[in-house]
Amino acid sequence: MLAFVYGQGGCILQQQQQHSLQTRRCFLGNQNYFVGKNNATGKNTKTVVFKRRKQVVAVQTSHVDSLGGTRDQKKNQVEFTQVPDQRGHFGRYGGQFVPETLFFCLENLTKCFEETKDDPEFRQELNSLLKDFVGRPSPLYFAERLSSRYARKDGTGPKIYLKREDLNHTGAHKINNSLAQCLLARKLGKKRIIAETGAGQHGVATATVCARFGLKCVVYMGAKDMKRQSLNVFRMRLLGAEVREVTAGTGTLTNALSEAIRDWVTYPEETHYIVGSVSGPHPYPLIVREFQSIIGKETKQQAKEKWGSNPDILVACVGGGSNAMGLFHDFVAEPNVRLIGVEAAGEGLDSQKHAATLTCGQLGVLHGAMSYVIQDEDGQIKEVHSISAGLDYPGVGPEHAFLKDTGRAEYVAVTDEEAIQGFKLLSRMEGIIPALETAHAVAYLDKLCPTLSGSPNIVLCCSGRGDKDVHTVMEYLKEKGDSDIHLDDIIS
Ligand SMILES: Cc1ncc(COP(=O)(O)O)c(C=O)c1O
Numbered sequence: 001m002l003a004f005v006y007g008q009g010g011c012i013l014q015q016q017q018q019h020s021l022q023t024r025r026c027f028l029g030n031q032n033y034f035v036g037k038n039n040a041t042g043k044n045t046k047t048v049v050f051k052r053r054k055q056v057v058a059v060q061t062s063h064v065d066s067l068g069g070t071r072d073q074k075k076n077q078v079e080f081t082q083v084p085d086q087r088g089h090f091g092r093y094g095g096q097f098v099p100e101t102l103f104f105c106l107e108n109l110t111k112c113f114e115e116t117k118d119d120p121e122f123r124q125e126l127n128s129l130l131k132d133f134v135g136r137p138s139p140l141y142f143a144e145r146l147s148s149r150y151a152r153k154d155g156t157g158p159k160i161y162l163k164r165e166d167l168n169h170t171g172a173h174k175i176n177n178s179l180a181q182c183l184l185a186r187k188l189g190k191k192r193i194i195a196e197t198g199a200g201q202h203g204v205a206t207a208t209v210c211a212r213f214g215l216k217c218v219v220y221m222g223a224k225d226m227k228r229q230s231l232n233v234f235r236m237r238l239l240g241a242e243v244r245e246v247t248a249g250t251g252t253l254t255n256a257l258s259e260a261i262r263d264w265v266t267y268p269e270e271t272h273y274i275v276g277s278v279s280g281p282h283p284y285p286l287i288v289r290e291f292q293s294i295i296g297k298e299t300k301q302q303a304k305e306k307w308g309s310n311p312d313i314l315v316a317c318v319g320g321g322s323n324a325m326g327l328f329h330d331f332v333a334e335p336n337v338r339l340i341g342v343e344a345a346g347e348g349l350d351s352q353k354h355a356a357t358l359t360c361g362q363l364g365v366l367h368g369a370m371s372y373v374i375q376d377e378d379g380q381i382k383e384v385h386s387i388s389a390g391l392d393y394p395g396v397g398p399e400h401a402f403l404k405d406t407g408r409a410e411y412v413a414v415t416d417e418e419a420i421q422g423f424k425l426l427s428r429m430e431g432i433i434p435a436l437e438t439a440h441a442v443a444y445l446d447k448l449c450p451t452l453s454g455s456p457n458i459v460l461c462c463s464g465r466g467d468k469d470v471h472t473v474m475e476y477l478k479e480k481g482d483s484d485i486h487l488d489d490i491i492s
Contacts, residue, residue, distance in 0.1 A: 080332045083402060088282020088369075091405065093398035096281040098368050102261075105268045110283040112188050117290060122187075126180055133212065134175055136294065138164045140302035140459065145429045150449035158449050161311070162432070162462040163299055165323065172435065172464030173295060173323045175205035178274055180291040182209040185272035192216045192271045196260040198225055198253030198319065199390030199437060200232025201464055202276030207241035217241040220259040223251035225389045231468050250383050253319075253393045257367050277320025278397030281368030285397050292326025299459055300330050312456035313338040315448070316463065317440040318358070318411065319390045321397035323463040332408060341400060342444045344386030345413035353385035356413040357396040358404050366395040372404070387416035387472065388436035390464075416476070418443040423466065423473055424484075435464030436472065 083090045096106055116122045130136040143160045151157035165173035178195070185193060193215050197203030203219040210217035219236055223245050226233050236243050249255040257280075264273045275284040278292070296314075303311050314331060316324035318341040331337040346354035354360065357372050364373030366381065374382045374394040386392040403409035414422070419436055422443030427433045434442060441460050448458075466473075478487045 080406075080408060083399065084282060084286055088286065090285070090399045090402035092363075093370050093401040094282055094285060095370050095398075096368060097365050097370070098281050099265055101265055101268055102281075105264070106281055106283065108188065109184070109272075109287075112184055113283055113287050113290075116184060116187055122183060126183060129179055130176070130294070134169045134179065135167060136176075137298045137302070138167050138295075140164070140299060140306065141462075142306075143430050143460075146426065146445075149429065150445070156453075156455045158313075158452050159455055159457050160445065161303075161306075161457065161459045162430075163295060163327065163459055164462050165295060166432070166434065166438070166462045166465035170201070170205045170208050171467065172199075172201040172205065173292060173326060173461070174202040174276060174464075175208065176294055176326070177276065177288050177291045177322065178202065178205040179209045181272070181274045181287065182206075182213055182215065184287075185215070185274070186213060188272060190215075190270060190272035192218070192267065193274055194218045194220070194260050194263050194271055195274045195276060196220045196253065196256040197232075197236075197276065198222070198229075198256065198392060199388065199435065199464075200225065200229035200236070200468060201390065201435070202274075203241070203243070204232050204235045204239070206274050206276075207236040207239035210241060211239045218263070219243050220246055220256040220263070222249075222253060222256045223247045225252055225256070225392075228472050229389055229468055230471075252384075253389065254366075254381065254384075254395070261367065277322040278325045278399060279320040279367060279369060279371070279395055285369065285399055288322050288397075289325045289329055289399065292322050293329040295323065295326035295461065296328060296330035299327060303457065303459070307457055310334060310337050311459040312336070313340065313448075313452075313458045314461075315340045315342065315441050315444060315458060316461035317342045317344075317388075317391060317437045318396060318400060319344075319355075319388075319393050319437060320395070321400045323461045325397060325399055327459070327461045328403075328409065332403070335408075339403070339409035340444070340448070341409055341411045342441045343396075343411060343413045344388060344391035344419075344440060345415040346385040346387070348415055349413060352382075354413065354415075355384040355386040355392050355394065357384075357394060358400060358411040359413045361394070361396070369395075369398050371398040371401045372396055387419060387476065388440065388469070390435070390437040391440065412444060412447070414440045414443045418446075420473060420476055421446075423469070427466075432462065433466035433470070434462055435466050436469040438463045439466070 084094050088094045141162045141164050143162050147160045168175050193210050195206040197219055207217050219241050233243050246255045246259045278285045278288045314327050316327050318324045324341045328339045343356040345356050357374050361372035361374045364375050366373045374384055376382055381394050384394045404411055419439045423439035426442045
């Protein structure tokens with residue numbers, strides 16, 4: 001049997017193999033690993049064991065074409081349109097750092113996804129539900145007053161459009177993925193759904209589709225997030241889901257994810273785990289990207305109808321990265337479209353209280369995949385902070401790490417204070433109260449727009465609505481002594 005821990009740390013020190021006959025030790029650059037034939041399955045297997053301070057922190061097992069090398073090793077040039085490879089690698093990122101029990105669930109899921117995603121019956125059912133249950137397509141809305149803020153005296157200036165995912169049923173982009181994965185779960189014959197949630201939007205979306213399909217639903221949520229997103233906790237319970245409080249660690253999204261994976265390891269047969277972002281082990285980054293890519297597909301079509309060409313710039317907030325990847329995906333292979341992801345700088349990048357993983361993190365393994373991770377020099381995951389529960393996560397989807405390293409996308413960070421200003425700005429300029437996550441992207445416009453020339457078309461993903469965050473913002477403003485909104489008679 002393989003020793004196993006599923007990636008809670010980052011440093012790669014060495015690899016080892018404790019099972020399998022006919023193993024052979026191999027070296028590739030600074031990586032060494034074992035290949036061998038698994039006699040039980042008859043498949044060629046590559047095993048990499050990651051250690052930190054002589055402790056095993058992660059084991060990656062993958063099937064390979066031959067004992068001479070893996071598919072990804074044979075390719076040294078990866079095109080944007082070719083990622084991930086068949087083993088879920090985005091360049092050096094991604095993969096499957098999971099225990100063997102889950103490895104077979106992931107294989108089944110990959111197979112089911114590949115067989116189903118283009119199946120006309122599946123597509124028809126999904127499209128019909130997206131239209132009539134979710135309310136798609138979501139509008140591409142010209143934010144006229146917001147654009148006028150950045151207009152120059154000569155009449156030029158950026159034109160800002162909002163992709164209105166906040167208008168989806170349940171109020172965010174998360175339902176695109178939860179709905180489609182629920183249909184996959186049904187195909188896999190799974191009757192029990194689990195999910196993790198930070199802001200509660202993925203939890204609410206999953207509880208909603210489970211209610212729709214009559215499936216049992218368990219949602220893991222950090223204790224701190226349950227407090228700051230209490231409205232969403234109530235919504236999930238109302239929808240019939242069981243919300244399990246996670247008190248471990250910081251009581252935020254990262255701990256909820258760990259608990260959900262633990263649950264899945266314990267009940268793999270009957271359970272499907274609906275991961276809420278483009279993170280986690282392969283095939284999740286691929287599956288979630290596919291089901292969220294409707295955001296970018298619609299945008300492309302709507303942009304063509306509105307101004308006859310692609311947008312010039314796409315802007316989206318990045319927690320795990322699903323709304324950003326959903327918007328970016330159809331444009332990644334089009335180099336003229338600038339892609340900008342906005343992370344949470346919390347109380348400032350120098351404060352150590354932030355969640356800007358791509359801006360400040362390093363290579364590591366978290367929740368089943370290799371990506372950027374916020375960690376200390378020993379590879380221990382560090383506590384992160386953002387006023388926005390959905391961005392309060394020390395990891396990020398592996399494709400974003402790949403897009404950053406290749407220079408295809410830019411990643412920037414916005415503080416809590418700036419996000420609050422973005423929250424107020426969109427509310428007052430457009431009559432749209434955004435989610436605090438979205439408010440990060442809105443706030444970045446103040447930095448971006450003065451640097452632009454001409455009149456570029458910017459599409460900003462309005463990933464969710466802000467009802468869930470109103471209490472957090474009220475408390476923040478009260479603490480800061482904000483006199484702009486009179487709070488004394490509504491908050492004690
Ligand atoms: C409204 C909203 N936007 C964005 C996010 C961040 O997630 P992701 O980066 O996967 O889009 C969340 C997460 O909960 C969210 O609720």
